[in-house]
Amino acid sequence: MKKKNIFLTILCALCIISSCIVTSFYPNVSTATPTKLPETLEQNLTAFILAKKLEQDPKYEYITFEKDTPEDIQKDIKKGLNSALSSAKNIFENDPNFFYTCDVNYKITSKQFNVNVKKKDTRYYDTLDSNTLNVTDNIVNLINYNSEKYYEYCDGTYYCDGEPFPGYTLHMPSDVVLTFYIPAVLNYDNTSLIDLLDLDADQYTYFFMTSFLICSAIIALYVFLNKYAYEKEAYIFRHVNNWLFEPAFLLFLTIDALLASGTCILTTYSIEGTFLHILNRYHIELSQPIVYGVNILAWSITLFFIGLSVYWLKCQFTTSIKDWFFHKTWIGKFILYFSNKVERIISTDLSDEILKKYIIFSICLILILAFISLLNIPFFSFFVVVTALIGISVVGYKKIKNVQSQYQDILHMTEDLPSGNFENIKPADSGLFQSLNNNIYQIKDGFEQAVKEQVQLQNLKTELISNVSHDLKTPLTGIKNYVELLNDPNISEEDKKSYLERLNQYTDRLSILITDLFEVSKANSGNIDLEYSDINIIDFIEQVCAENEELLQAKNLQLVTNLPEKEIHVCLDGNKTYRIFENLFTNISKYALENTRVFLDVKDIGNSVVIIMKNTSKAPLDFDSDITERFVRGDKSRHESGNGLGLAIVKSFTEVQNGTFMIETDGDLFKSILSFHKS
Known part of the structure; x- marks a missing residue:
């Protein structure tokens, strides 16, 4: 997947x-028994207990008033309290969600009370004893719900609409015990009890x-x-x-x-x-x-x-703040769109034409606004407006003139650039065209560098011709001399055989020189045919090491390899790659100090594989130029069999396969570093 x-x-x-x-x-939450009865439910239960007492004993005097309590207050309190008792009794007697048993002086009344019900199946399950109820605040609140005045009880004093009055005493019965429960799953048909349970989203x-x-x-x-x-x-x-x-x-x-x-x-x-x-x-x-x-x-x-x-x-957060603002927000896109529009408007050639257009536009604008001002505003305002517009036009004219002067300076610099007159091209304060000035100055530096490189390349071509001539002349001279010796009729068979061997060596050297020079030229020009294939570089290097082992053993050089155990695949031309390593081993066998070790390491670094070959040089490493250039080492060692093209071939064949090759030296340590992209 x-x-x-x-x-x-x-x-x-x-x-x-x-x-x-x-x-x-959900079940645990719905059956969780609240720790406290809702205030409205407790108030109405208090009234219900008092109502059940009056049901058994209608003559029960449940409230008495203190002396000097006004008659209107007494009537209003009794009216409100009686209404509350009636309402509470009606709710609890008829509501399908309320089940109770009430003991009033050993006279028991009940409503579908199930003595076997479990508390976990109820929302509330409680027993209220009238002896333990603190009813003062509850009764005051019930009276307020049904009376015309507003009553309060605070610090032992009763108040009616903010004015104190002697008060009253509520006589709760001492012989009423109410046991009730409300089921966890409520019945929502014909119920008013739910309003007392504070059941809302909160x-x-x-x-x-x-x-x-x-x-x-x-x-x-x-x-x-x-x-x-x-x-x-x-x-x-x-x-x-x-x-x-x-x-x-x-x-x-x-x-x-x-x-x-x-x-x-x-x-x-x-x-x-x-x-x-x-x-x-x-x-x-x-x-x-x-x-x-x-x-x-x-x-x-x-x-x-x-x-x-x-x-x-x-x-x-996957992009920079700038990219996010300009590409993922409406505001940024609008700003970018507006900026592009403004840029297109102001991006024009600063020639004489734009200055003329600006003058014509300013004059027209002044005349139009002056005419409008004459029709609508006093002369003083007209004078102020015209003066302001003339001032704006003059300032604008000077600004454009300044910009045009800067433009001409830049234009002169671009004219000096093709002619090679670099002395007049230098950093300067160009105002609006400062970035363009800087770019032209950088272009000038690039041209100067290109000219230097061209001169250097020309020198290299001249040196190449000289070196090729020298390397061709040496074997040709040898061939000519030995041919003349072979023409001597008195030459012995032994000398004749020796001369032929030397003649064969000169021709081989000349053939190798021409072949190598031809291959380097083709690689550098890109005119080379490559046959890419998927190669396990580890197996490939092991094969090259095995085939060049005798070459190293002839100089008593011990090869030490450090190769990864896993396979590393690269896409290379097998023949050209083999020639790279063959030249490197040949170079080591020629110039490495005898009786030393040669190290070959292969490293896997992400998307590339790096091959490092190290050996100790028998001669001081004092090169004053790039050793991978053609004939560099051949110039210093023409008495040997080398022609100076070995490392040049290595570099050319590596780079033509999109790899890199470089040389590092540290004292007498000579290090060749190859890098190829993995498949």
Whole structure:
């Protein structure tokens, strides 16, 4: 499976697994018994206990007023309290979600109370004893719900609409015990009790936010830690890369907010049982699995879009701030577009024509604005406007004149450049054309360098002709001398044989010289045929070492190799590459100090393979020029069999195969370094 598919598969699996874990906690959250009754529920339960006492004993005097309490206050308090008792009794007697048993002086009344119910299956399960209830604040609040005035109880003093009054005493019964429970799964038909339970979205916010943050953090961490190269190729993800910042930001913000809000509402309704109740109302089969399935789907989609949003945010950091601003934002694109338009407008040839056009434009502008000013504003304003416009035109004229002068200076520099008159080309303050001035100065330096290199190349050609002439003349002279000796009729057979051997050596040397010179010329000119093939460079070097072992042993040179155990493949011409190593081994056998070691190392460095050959020179290494140039070493050692083209062939054949070759010396240590690109 491709890595981009693995990334997407794992992301989807994380979203689904996280969703399943969250929904598995729904039962625990829904059956968690609150530690405290809601205030409104407690107030109404207090009123219900008092109402149950009055039901058994209608003559029970439950409230008395202090002396001097105004009659209107007494009536209003009794009216409000009686209304609260009636309302509480009506709620708890008729609501399908409230089940109780009430003991009033050993007279028990109940409503479908199941003594075997388990507390884990209830939302609230409690027993209230009228002797232990602190009812002052509860009763005051109930009175306020149903009275025309507003009452308060503070530090032992009663207040009515902010004014103190003697107050009242509420006589709670001492013989009432109420045991009740409210089921965990609520019935939403014909119920008013739910309004007293404070059941709203905030009740489960802590659970939702905690779960949402933990799951989002897991998804975000996974997306951030994955390689961008795999993510950008994944389905859906690859379409997000080039979205502009502003619309993408608003889109992801809106979608994530809507999905999170919708999932939060769905989670709340599912935990409360509202969703399940709706399905049961329409007799939908498998309602409970549907509830969990819809929740898992909603959580999975939300988390997936969170991961997609995090990936989009990650995309913003894959480029420099400048590239991001100008290529991935609306504002940046507009600025870039506007800048390009302005650049196209001002990018024109600064010749006399533009100055004339500017003068004509300024005059026209002055006349038009002056005419408009005469028609609409006083003479003084007209004078000010015209003066300002004339001043702007004069300043503009001077600016253009200055720019034109700078333009002429640059033009003169470009005229001096082809003629080789470099003395007048130098850095100067060119204002608008400063960058152009700098570029011309750099071009001048490049021309000077090119001329120097051309002169040097010409000298090298002259030296090459001289060297070739010398190297051809030496064997030809030898051949001529030995041919004359062979023409002597008195020559002995032994001398004749010796002369023929020397003659054969001279012809071989001449043939090798011409062949090598021809191959170097073809390689340097690029007119060479290469037959590339895939080569295991390790096996190739081992073969070359084996074939040149006798050459080294003749000088008592010990070869020490350090080769990687793995295969390293390069695309090279086998014959040309063999000639490279053959020349290097030949060079070592000629110039290495006898009875020393020769080292050959192969290193794998990423996309390239480097071959290093080191030996100790028997002569001082005091080259004053590039030793890989043609005939350099031959000039210093013409008494030997070398012709000075060995390393030149190595360099040419290496570079024509897109490799590099260089020489390093350290004292008497001679180091050849080859580098080729791996297949």
